[in-house]
Amino acid sequence: MRMDERKQKVLAAVIQDYILTGEPVGSRTIARRYNLGVSPATIRNEMADLEEMGLLEQPHTSAGRVPSDQGYRYYVDCLMPPAHLTPEEEEYVRRRYNQKMLEIEQVLAETTRLISEMTSYAAIALGPDQGRASLEEVQVLPIQITNKALLVAVTSTGVVEHRVLTIPAGVTPEDLNRISRVLNARLQGRALEDLRQMVLSDIYQELAQHRNLVNLVRDLLQQLLSLESGERVYRNGTLNILNQPEFKDLDRVREILSFLDQDEALRRIFMTTPSTGLTIRIGQENKIEGIDKCSVVTISYTVEGKIMGKVGLLGPTRMQYSRAISVLRCVADALSQTLEQLYR
Amino acid sequence: MRMDERKQKVLAAVIQDYILTGEPVGSRTIARRYNLGVSPATIRNEMADLEEMGLLEQPHTSAGRVPSDQGYRYYVDCLMPPAHLTPEEEEYVRRRYNQKMLEIEQVLAETTRLISEMTSYAAIALGPDQGRASLEEVQVLPIQITNKALLVAVTSTGVVEHRVLTIPAGVTPEDLNRISRVLNARLQGRALEDLRQMVLSDIYQELAQHRNLVNLVRDLLQQLLSLESGERVYRNGTLNILNQPEFKDLDRVREILSFLDQDEALRRIFMTTPSTGLTIRIGQENKIEGIDKCSVVTISYTVEGKIMGKVGLLGPTRMQYSRAISVLRCVADALSQTLEQLYR
DNA sequence: TCTTAGCACTCGAAACATAAGAGTGCTAAC
DNA sequence: GTTAGCACTCTTATGTTTCGAGTGCTAAGA
Structure with missing residues (x-):
């Protein structure tokens, strides 16, 4: 069946009316509201055709027509008037x-x-995608008073994440500073999703020379790996x-x-x-x-x-x-x- | 009307059954399921009393009874058996x-x-309440590459918040460090909700000596004030x-x-x-x-x-x-x- | 050949009627 | 004070009828 111009007009009218009202729309309504210059009977014939083509559906025999998914698809692709915001x-x-x-x-x-x-x-x-983003900055901040430190990571997408860490007794702010420097030197520019496959053991080696840093560094690397990467x-x-x-x-x-x-x-x-x-x-x-x-x-x-x-x-x-x-x-x-x- | 023991038992039974089933419960059901040793008729009388007392309600004449808010209240206060998790x-x-x-x-x-x-x-x-919490740590971190800095604040409740700042050209990491030191010295231990009433102008004076820091510091203080305080x-x-x-x-x-x-x-x-x-x-x-x-x-x-x-x-x-x-x-x-x- | 008026037909929604069932309140007997 | 019995009430489910919107078909008209 061919899709002539009048069919298009009818289809557009049905869909527009249905979008507006939410009620199944009948031939009479179309004839009255959209002046296509033809009688309801003609429109009925067209609608029957459109139904056969799969563009319209009938909830039940004595109801009007409702657009099918395919009907909307055709409308969206071919009929819909372009709209702009005011x-x-x-x-x-x-x-x-x-x-x-x-x-x-x-x-x-x-x-x-x-x-x-x-x-x-x-x-x-x-x-x-955070996974593909690269690390732009990693810092471990000492927090006064408590035995905690703050790991802050900034990615190239501008997302900032932080993690709170417990630091073992005896770790000095200078230690943390050194750690930050090493982390930055090694990780800056690396993609988050590459961290997992990277040889973090290097970093671990370099940083965990001192006994009391071992746990902290392990913890830290683990936290880095846990940064949201999707x-x-x-x-x-x-x-x-x-x-x-x-x-x-x-x-x-x-x-x-x-x-x-x-x-x-x-x-x-x-x-x-x-x-x-x-x-x-x-x-x-x-x-x-x-x-x-x-x-x-x-x-x-x-x-x-x-x-x-x-x-x-x-x-x-x-x-x-x-x-x-x-x-x-x-x-x-x-x-x-x-x-x-x-x-x- | 007095609340004798049997009334209590009936009320408890009605409420428990209703909580269980969600259906209005009738005298017959109570008599069958909870053996109070009396007939439905007696229970009916009690239920009529309980209704008069405002503890039960009837959705309509021929339905069972449903607990009223007051009924639940009495149940919760006086009747409910103490429960424990396994x-x-x-x-x-x-x-x-x-x-x-x-x-x-x-x-x-x-x-x-x-x-x-x-x-x-x-x-x-x-x-x-973040408002009453005190500031435990304030840090302004430089971020490599971009012209941004990161304001990180930790409160005594352990909540960490951050804000991204734009920094004017020419501001060095040392400047930021100095700013962090001053902010910490002045603000540590202060409650967030007191910041608003504090004389922040002192800090402003102290920090904004240099031309290029003026905007940054103003921005910074403003961000501090915007920290969620409820x-x-x-x-x-x-x-x-x-x-x-x-x-x-x-x-x-x-x-x-x-x-x-x-x-x-x-x-x-x-x-x-x-x-x-x-x-x-x-x-x-x-x-x-x-x-x-x-x-x-x-x-x-x-x-x-x-x-x-x-x-x-x-x-x-x-x-x-x-x-x-x-x-x-x-x-x-x-x-x-x-x-x-x-x-x- | 296309369009359209007319009309019978279909089907759902609403209105109404009926029956079943659950539950009550009351009364009178225990 | 308790309870069996019973009439009564009201909801829910089910069936019936009616109404109206909308269709499809047919035949007449352009």
């Missing part, structure tokens, strides 16, 4: 990034907040799905919320997404159990042209795709610029 | 705290995880409420989940609780909008006899109170001990 909204996004934020974690947290606020869907984000995950507005009329079923809600609660699950969303540009996954296209009634839109953000991570949102398949896309485009843009500055 | 469970709790955890934040996160796991309710915790809030297992049959209503679920989502709301829960020992708030006793169908049990944890913060849980008024209490007691105990060691 200048005011673009300005608003820019302002939100103009706050003083000097750490990527803060920036990404703010990003998810912004996305969920502007779309009313659940916003998610994936931080840069991509960190951010989320915001997950409770927004409670406002979607299609999720009035408790079991489904539980399923989705539990899903969004797990870092690993969110990583899986991003993993199965091509690493570049904007991606839209509609319903079953998500090969992931539990969100097959949802759509996921993601976009990557970059620094100096290199992809650093991704941000995205999750909502019902009945999503305002054009809105979602324009928000994500704008936000990813502003985010990239912000990070660009951050790393300069 | 030795295995106590051992399990101890083992969970035997992991290497050197930071209070980690300990509290693990604590909420443990509580929600053991009770299937939502676990919440309140960290120590109590941090922890939560875990909030989605457990989706499993409670009494919360099958989406609106109620939304209300509670949104509530639990806000740090401020959680603080309010703890604030309205007397600062010592174990507290149980049943239903409307929570003077807080949105959780008036819930019960909250909290308990404080201490270090060297001083109250540091609180942990607790939130579930339906139909809660296994004795279980909740014994879990919280045991956990709070182990938590206190763990922190005790941490601070030694």
